[in-house]
Amino acid sequence: MVSAPKHGVAVHHDATVETRDGTSLATDVYRPADPETGEPIDEPKPALLVRTPYDKRERQRVEQQGNWYAERGYVVAIQDVRGRYASDGEFYLLKNEAEDGADTVEWLADRPYCDGQVGTMGTSYMAWVQNALATQRPSGLAAMFVNQGAANAWKATLRHHGAFELRWLTWSLTIGGGFAKRALDDRDLERRLANVDTGDLLENEPVTRGQSPLRHLPNYEAYVFDYMGTPGDDEFWSDPSINFEAHYDEMADVPTVYAGSWYDSYAKATCDNFGALADRTESDQFLLMGAWTHGGQSTWTKPYSGEAAFGEAMTRDYLETKLRFFDHYLKGADAWDEPRVQYFRMGSGDGAATAEGRLRHGGEWQSGSDWPLPDTDWTAYYARGDGTLDTERPDVADSSTTYEFDPRDPVPTLGGNCSSYYTFEQRDEPVEDLPLADRPTISLTGRGGYDQRTRPETLGADPPYGPLDERADVVAFRTPRLSEPVEIAGPVRVRIYASTDARDTDFTAKLIDEYPASADFPSGFALNLTDSICRARYRGYRREPDFVDPGEIYAFDLELYPTANVFEAGHRIRLDVSSSNYPRFDVNHNTGGALAGDREYEVARNTIYHEADHPTHVELPVRPA
Template sequence: MGSQPEYGVAAELNVPVETRDGIELATDIYRPADPTTGEPIDDSKPALLDRTPYGKRGRMERHGEWYAKRGYVVAIQDCRGRFDSEGEYYIFVNEPEDGYDTVEWLADRSYCDGQVGTIGTSYGAWVQSALATQDPPHLEAMFVNQGAANGREATFRHNGAFELRWLCWALTLGGGFAKRALEDSDVQALLANVDVRDVLADGPIHRGQSPLRHIPNYEEWAFDIMTQGAASDELWQSPGIDFERHYDGMADVPTVYAGAWYDSYTKATCDNFAALADLKDADQFLLMGPWTHGWNGYPLPSWNKPYSGELAFGEAALRNYQKTRLRFFDHYLKGEDSWSDQATVEFFRMGTGDGGRTTDGRLFHGGEWSTADEWPPSDVEHTTYYAHGDGTLATAEPDPEGGATSYEFDPRDPVPTLGGNCSSYITYEPREENLIEYPLAERNLHDITGRGGFDQRTREDTFATEPPYGPLEHRDDVLVFRTPPLDETLEIVGPIRVRVHAETDAPDTDFTAKLIEEYPPSEAFPNGFALNLADSICRARYRGYRDEPDFVEPGEVYEFAMEPYPTANVFEAGHRIRLDISSSNFPRFDVNHNTGGPLYDDREYQVTTNTVHHSAAHPTRIELPVRNG
């Protein structure tokens, strides 16, 4: 059940925490207090640390009050160079040491009993793993919700491509609240008037010519992650960006890795758990819901929403975020029996709904919770489905003369993104009011790509598309392979692997893969519903997870390996499993110009012919984690 709200709250704001290099980080401290007098209690209590780049007041303030009432000291801190904290901001680079110093400072306060736990979502999850690489002596437990594992592999970049969400973030939540923007109303006004959709449509941007030129330190890190792809680049070896490289030395403390099937960190969350459950002695847990990125927050009681994009899951999907974290910390920091019945792995099996249309127009995909002792579950076996020349997807291996299929990839006409594992593809709504009349912090954000499950057909509000609108499968540059309608229910749980055997007439190009569940036509959805479950990309010069670029020879067949993000989904009988192969997914990923030129800011374009093979010698395939029930 968890600790009850028996205390008042005493707050001390903007307490300076000095780091090893003399920078002061502004920190708000919330302490349990006598409910009558409001004075802090004398007893020392375990502490929870939440470090954020988004400002430590407002919603974050209510976090502090919520836990303080239940007997925790709570420290909420502005990250270096953000809001009230000193220093220069370069994304994630200083977070390991700053986090370590704050944990040890907090443990040394008389009101702390020497135990420090960490909390936070997204950026607040990154900074937890970052400080854990330094193994602070007084770190005792972590609840890492939706965070990274390896920034080069599948977060900043993805198998060689760049996730454009970070450019969107730099122009909105990042740059809009940069020190210079907060201190200079002219700079904030310039950023407030940027429509990120225009930046993406007119891109790539160039150094000194974009809105980021007004905040040079943000332009620096943005271009670093957009243009540096080799593993040898110092950026990718930082303990603030690549936690996998530092797993062995990470703190060995009880940890929950929580995430969601349509989150932008799905793979990283599962990878962190799978690796550290083997490496560490302390208890490690994995908790995966069907949600998108983020959570609804105080005072709403649910963990995110009972829907993702155009999918509905019902109330079964709801979890109480605050109470779940409280049960965990009560168990490991207070010694209460509040977490002992928690399964090592708990996940939501999507897809057991009736496929009807909800009152708000969503497809009722449904689902239910399930548990396992490990990840992936022990009763999962990978089953290979092969692409065939007639457009089928089957477990039967292709013929020796299976052939190949070609298409033209024009980087000026990329395949549009329709939902999926997206976050931060946002822009501020255009407003006529100035910043005094309508401050940036109060302006609504417009979602550019959508997040979660979507019917894979363009519509009027789909970014970077023109009429006539319709199914992506009708595009000439999308190859579609599908099974016949399934004779019986099939469940998948775990990581997915795709191997595309292909050639190109360019020195560099991309290949993409998307796993789709096809609902048959019904009264509720007369055209059926092509539901995206997971996707990935591979940039040819980094194929095979290369550390350094290696361009391809035109006309030579290569294997392009991809790992669409893990999922848990039930395909009902009568549905089809579909694999789409193409060469772009914009703006989820930056578009390859096919020239072999510099990453991201290439000024030249080349239309290329890409050829996907589906023969016995070159079998394009998807390996699905089928659960034996």
């Protein structure tokens, strides 16, 4: 039985939480109230905390949560993080969140209207700050619902095997920097930022320190270039606000839901957190993975991701799901009886087009006891010189494929695990009449499942538009048409054996469900499932750079984001290998120069090996028939 909306709501705006270093954080507190008098009730209640960089009061969805949960008997505290909106201090992306969050939990637990229990909730940045504060084990923390949060910023979600996820630059230029305190207080600065065409900026990379549009927000430019350029072996990457993996043994032991989705930018981190902490903790831990794109309440109700449709069965009520969890663990109600692991298995649709033109890929929810699933059959599919993928290891002694990678013409990103790759929509109206808060953004990459073929709106693509695997710098390997379905669920690993004539370069891998031609899709449909990248100097999961010797063969291990999918009979399993995926990741200039701002370019001749001693392959988590 879940809590009913029987209370009124009393709100105290801008209550002050003073952190350990004396910074004041503005916090709106929503309390259950007598529905007739509007006065807060005397009985202490469990509290729910949301910490946000997106304005605790003006963004409707955040404020709605305060009212919604307070009506159901929770105290709700919504706080502007340091340096944003009504809170004091200077904003530095993600830093300070461990200590600030822990101080806020302890402050909230000590209020007379709180019964001493604090639950945390939120999506994206609002999930990131939850894991950060949990590294401090604050007293009063009792439960967490972490929707699409990070684990280790160096390993994935911010950098990835050394490559930088450019969404953090575009975030800082749009919904991040565009709503900075200084920008909102300075009309001229707001006008400058509103007129930045992020797509044009990216097409003329590199973006350099002191010359970017963020130079007008010096603290924002500083953190962007710190993340873009700080080497992996710097202690910067071990901070508890950005690397929870380094602090797993100190994490708070409280019931937690790690929720995410296959096409979310935090898909790998979500599963990594559950996999590591479920074994370290005594409290109940849950993993819930849909096939949504990045987001919370509105995203969970969409039956599609990008150009792939999954059906109404995938949709869930975000607010109600969290309510049942907190009712169970903070109020003792019999409201949560979910399996330890539940995930949406994509596939098994009829492949026809929906009325909106999306591919009807289909799918259904599955459950399990652990992650990765205990009865997984790890199966290697080996690349071959004729472009096929096969479960038999190659026995030829000498087989390879060479291509040229020109960093001035990178492979365009088409959907996938992309979240904040935005630009402000350019308008004809005077900017004075369009404050930043009212300027819509448009996606530069698309999000979710996409047919892997360029089109006029594809950033960086030139006519004639067409399939990515027809590019000379994309090497595709595919199985014969499957005679029976192949179901996978779990992490996906790729090992590329390769050499280069450059001092440094990148290698990328993308797993694709390749549909045959049909009446609705006469050219077939190449549905991206998951991808990854590896920067040569950081191969082998190293943090300290180690440049390659030209011509020498190395193993490049890539951890693709986890996924769950059925490749139907008649389909092909396809692996695309290349050296760029832009702007999902920054482009390696092949020079061995600085991680950020290198103005020199070199064309690299990269060779992929598919032979007995160097068998490039993808390892799939195959489910029992």
